[in-house]
Amino acid sequence: MKKAIYTTYGSPEVIQIIDVEIPSPKPNEILVKIKAASVTRADTMMRQGIPKFGRIFLGLFKPKNTVLGTGFSGIVEAIGSQITRFKIGDEVFGEKLFGNGSNSQYLCIGENELVEKKPKNISHCDAAPICDGFLTSYNFLKEHAKIKEGQHVFINGASGSLGSAAVQLAKIMGAKVTGICSSKNIDFVIALGADEVLDYTTIKLNELQSRYDVVYDTVGKLSYNSSKNILNDNGIFMTPVLSIQILGQMILHPQKVKFEATGIKKKEELKSLLKDLISLFKQNQLQTHIDKTYNLEDLKYAHQYIETGGKVGNIVVVNL
Numbered sequence: 180m181k182k183a184i185y186t187t188y189g190s191p192e193v194i195q196i197i198d199v200e201i202p203s204p205k206p207n208e209i210l211v212k213i214k215a216a217s218v219t220r221a222d223t224m225m226r227q228g229i230p231k232f233g234r235i236f237l238g239l240f241k242p243k244n245t246v247l248g249t250g251f252s253g254i255v256e257a258i259g260s261q262i263t264r265f266k267i268g269d270e271v272f273g274e275k276l277f278g279n280g281s282n283s284q285y286l287c288i289g290e291n292e293l294v295e296k297k298p299k300n301i302s303h304c305d306a307a308p309i310c311d312g313f314l315t316s317y318n319f320l321k322e323h324a325k326i327k328e329g330q331h332v333f334i335n336g337a338s339g340s341l342g343s344a345a346v347q348l349a350k351i352m353g354a355k356v357t358g359i360c361s362s363k364n365i366d367f368v369i370a371l372g373a374d375e376v377l378d379y380t381t382i383k384l385n386e387l388q389s390r391y392d393v394v395y396d397t398v399g400k401l402s403y404n405s406s407k408n409i410l411n412d413n414g415i416f417m418t419p420v421l422s423i424q425i426l427g428q429m430i431l432h433p434q435k436v437k438f439e440a441t442g443i444k445k446k447e448e449l450k451s452l453l454k455d456l457i458s459l460f461k462q463n464q465l466q467t468h469i470d471k472t473y474n475l476e477d478l479k480y481a482h483q484y485i486e487t488g489g490k491v492g493n494i495v496v497v498n499l
Contacts, residue, residue, distance in 0.1 A: 182283035183247045183478050188228035191479035191486070194247065201285050203257070208287045209265050209294070210257040214303035216281040217250030217311045218473070218481045218494040219340060220398075226482065230422055246280025247478070248496070249442070252297055252306035253286070262290050270297040273453075274310030276442045281307075282478055282496055293449055298461045305467040308493040312340035313456050313465065314449065315419055315441045316397070317348050321452070323417050323437040324393045328353030333391040333409065336398035337373060338364035340493045341419065345395055346371040347465050357389065364491055367468075384409055393417065403428040403436045410435075468492030 180201045185193045204210045226247070228234050237243060252272035255265050265271065273294030279286050288294050297306045320326050332349045336342040337358030349356045350372040358373040361380065368376045384401075385408055392414050394406045399420025406416050417437035418425060428436045441449070459465045470491045473481040481494050 180284040184245045191482035194479045202287045204259040204287045206259040206261040208259045211253040211286045212256045213253040215252045215307040216248045216496045217308040248280040248282030249274050250307050250311045251281035252303040272297045272306035304495050312344040316341045316345035318441045326352040330392040331355045332393045333357050335359045335396040337368045341397035472497045
């Protein structure tokens with residue numbers, strides 16, 4: 180089978196597509212033939228080894244974990260002897276955070292890890308990024324912001340994977356939403372349900388008259404200090420993108436500044452959040468937007484496109 184790896188930090192050119200044997204599932208694992216897999220901004224940052232302080236965990240001089248990709252959707256091709264939740268032929272989706280990457284033709288994953296049956300009303304392409312954008316944003320909005328009906332949420336990067344998910348989720352949760360994106364994506368964010376959309380190239384935060392209960396910076400371009408003048412007295416700033424600046428602000432303002440790596444939450448907590456999302460997808464209340472699809476052999480071009488900053492919604496590798 181083919182899989183994507185990187186053995187050194189660098190540009191998209193460091194990505195290699197190699198041939199390896201198809202893995203055999205352990206007694207508690209299923210073997211998934213992957214039909215679609217997510218490609219995210221986080222993948223490109225890991226490939227580059229940025230921010231550099233993150234190499235303490237990723238590997239100081241070269242990556243410890245050389246595989247790429249987390250989100251996936253596919254078909255169960257084989258099962259281990261202890262499997263009870265799945266059978267051969269089931270359509271499943273989920274996220275593999277450690278070990279075998281999802282930018283591959285096959286993947287083994289434990290039955291009790293983050294893997295569930297795919298809703299029948301969505302495609303493999305639509306399912307593959309759910310555990311990236313939707314799960315992360317739902318965790319922030321539900322667990323950190325604790326969104327209540329009538330609150331006002333400011334979403335920076337509203338047209339991206341996390342942002343487009345957050346706009347939809349915040350509206351379902353009863354919030355008023357102001358989205359920030361480039362001018363070319365304003366109509367897209369309005370179509371997602373945003374009440375107001377601002378062009379990031381023309382707005383100045385210190386000139387905004389509105390006050391928000393939550394500032395959710397999905398792309399790591401803002402900070403608490405730059406945003407506190409638009410927050411209500413009890414408002415919070417939150418971001419899934421960690422930096423030295425954000426780390427310092429979390430220490431100084433622990434009640435106001437929130438960061439979390441969603442993927443390292445307890446499996447039981449992630450599964451509970453994911454089941455909520457599955458219910459919403461089954462009811463057609465959520466929609467995944469796919470910007471571009473690539474073949475696995477062209478993965479480096481997917482990384483190049485993400486790094487242009489022009490991605491709208493999600494990027495997916497297909498035909499694996």
